[in-house]
Amino acid sequence: MNNNNNNSLDLSDLAIRADLADYSPVRGCMVIKPYGYAIWELIQKELDQRIKACGHQNAYFPLLIPESFLKKEADHIEGFAPECAVVTHAGGEKLDEPLIIRPTSETIIYHMFSKWIHSWRDLPYSVNQWANVVRWEMRTRLFLRTTEFLWQEGHTAHATLEDADQEALRMLDVYLEFMRNILALAPYTGQKSDSERFAGAEKTYSLEVLLRDGKILQAGTSHNLGVGFAKAFNIQYQSKNNELTFVNLTSWGVSTRLIGAIILGHQDEKGLILPPKVAPIQVIIIPIFKTEDEKNKVMLECDSILAELKAEGLRVKLDDNEQISPGAKFHEWELKGVPVRVQVGPRDIEQKTVELVRRDKCEKIKSVLRTELSAKVKDLLTESHNFLYNRNLEWRNQNTHNNINSLEELTEVLDKKGGFANIHWDGSAEQENKIKEIAKATIRVRDFNEPKNEGKCIISGNKSMGKVLVGRAY
RNA sequence: CGGGAUGUGGCUCAGCUUGGUAGAGCGCUGUGUUCGGAACGCAGAGGUCGAAGGUUCGAAUCCUUUCAUCCCGACCA
Known part of the structure; x- marks a missing residue:
């Protein structure tokens, strides 16, 4: 209602002004408008290819799940019960058993797995679905945490815990490659602490992106679920030596939150900066003219540019x-973040040139020869991707603080600079709670690339088996 | 669920203290002049002031109740 400040880092305001989304009449829900949805479609297309290349096929499971299913896995129900929307009435009558609107689909999918998996020959077994889920979060934010959101959730079953772990890590790598090469983001990847683990998982791996405002966003997760759910849903196979054995499961997902990561990861004071590979419009053509005669010439040129760039396979629009x-x-x-702008005016017609402007650096390139336009535009799109990726990577590296030796220093550096603090932690829930309460931060992940050097916990002074990344997250 | 704030044309808000029957800017429609970094003139359309009740001759304004939204925490992809 009262968004009267000019803070360019205000996500809700930007998402609405850039025409990506709008508030819905229901609290916490959003309408994804065509320009925003086009970004999601591009994300889906790129990611779907990668998931399929791993051998996973798409399927679709129902929105409604019997309440009793959620109760089968103790940790899972504990983690999700408070945020479930429940259908109690249908067809004008009270239902015998309430139905949950899925907050995630482990339970319904594993119920089906137990019917479909019988032999070691069935393994590994996998399925992916693109779906909507509902979580009744207390506080919502456009794209980062909406009551209903769109995502992809993949589920796999394996013979051994090691196989499951390998799969969970493989899919995390798929996400990492996707985020680097398509979204131009440079997240840290690693393992979550016990308290941050997914409800019902053995291990949770995640990708953590540093945003322009110094806060951190968990952009995707991949879980090794072990045999917990398999026991709860009785998913057993007969092994080669004829023993009934529980499968080991994985699940992994990314959501429309990725759009939030793009917005907050790349934006500047002028608005959105879209990474070229997911920009619904990669090139915008702006004609400039005064007289009718100029208009005719300029529009003719613009039409020819439009046709040429389209033929090159680019997503182009003539305004x-x-x-x-x-x-x-x-x-x-x-404001809308279109990576490259082509400006065509009478001067250009005369000189057989165009003017190009790249969005990432807001840099003008005057007098580009018309004959070199296509090549130059394609170069710019590539350069823009690299620029955005490198900027995010450097931003992350510059804001990863390594020399922090006390809780006070931790709090101070997060207050002043934000970003990641890479600190020794003794692994105890007690010290983790202090980080939450005093530094107002959470342990994001144990970075895979951090050497496992022993050290002393910065809070307790006890032995630490390696550093963890701590920061303030959305 | 705690703390803070706000509900007035499509949007951002003024008006409320000190009641007298609604205003600005932007946007929108039409039109003419403009057009290389947010053009301007003229003519228009558009509001039961979140809802309900009360006080009053009279309520956007005062009182009561209620609903909703936004921001800050706890929860989370």
């Missing part, structure tokens, strides 16, 4: 709205 001035269009398309 031929004559009601607003070119200057107004510059601002609008900058």
Whole structure:
């Protein structure tokens, strides 16, 4: 209601002004508008290819889950019960058993797995689904935490815990490659602490992105579920030596939160900066003219540019709205984060050139020869991706603080600089709680690339088996 | 669920203290001049002031109740 500040880092305001989404009449829910949904479709397309390349096929499981299913795995129900939306009435009558609107689909999928998996020959078994889920979160934020959100959840079953672990790590790697090469983001990857683990999992791995405002976003997770769910849902197979054995499961997912990661990971004071590979419009063409004669010439040129860039396979749009001035269009398309802008005016027609502007650096490239346009635009898109990725990587590295030796220092550095603190922690829940309560931060992950050097916990002074990344997250 | 704030044309808000029957900017419609970084003129359309009740000759304004939203915490992809 009262978004009257000009803080460019205000996500809700930006998402709405850039026309990605709007609030819905239901608290915490959002309407994803065409421009925002187009980003999601591009994310889906790229990720879906990668998931399928791993041998996982798509399927679809129902939205409604019997309440009793959630209760079968003790940790799972404990973790999810408070945030479930429950259907108690249907067809004008009270239901014998309430139905849960899925907050995630482990239970229904594993119920089906128990019917489908019988032999060691069935393993590994896997399925992925693109779906919506509902979690009644207390506080919501557009794209980062909405009551209903869209995601992809993959589920696999394996003979051994090691196989499951390998799969969970493989899918984490898929996400990492995707985030680097498609979203131009450089997350840390690693393992979660026990308290941050998914409800019902043995191990949870995650990707943690540093945003422009110094806060951290968990952008995706991959879980090794062990045999917990298999026991709860009785998923057993006959091994080669004819023994009934529980399977080891994994689940992994990323959501529309990735759009939040893109917005907050790349934005600047002018608005959105979309990574070229998921930009619904990669190139916007702006015609500039005064007279009718100029208009004819300029529009003819713009049409030819549009056709040429389309033929190159680029996502291009010609902004031929004559009601607003070119200057107004510059601002609008900058707000919307279009990576490359092509400006064509009478001067260009005369000189057989165009003017290019790249969004990431807001840099003008004047007098590009018309004949070199396509090549130059493609170069710019590649450069822009690299620029955004490197900026995010450097931002993360510069804001990873390694020399912190006390809880006070931890709090101070997070207050002043944000980012990640890489600290020794003794592994106890007691010290972890102090980090939460005093430094107002959480243990994000134990970074895979951090050498496992012994040290002393910065709080207790007890022995630490390696550093963990701590920070303030959304 | 605690703490804070706000509900007035599509959007951002003024008006409320000190009641007299609603205003600005932006946007929108039409039109003319503009157009290389957010153009301007003219003419228009659009509001039971979140809801209910009360006080009053009279309520956007005062009182009571209620609903909703946003921001800060606890919870989470």
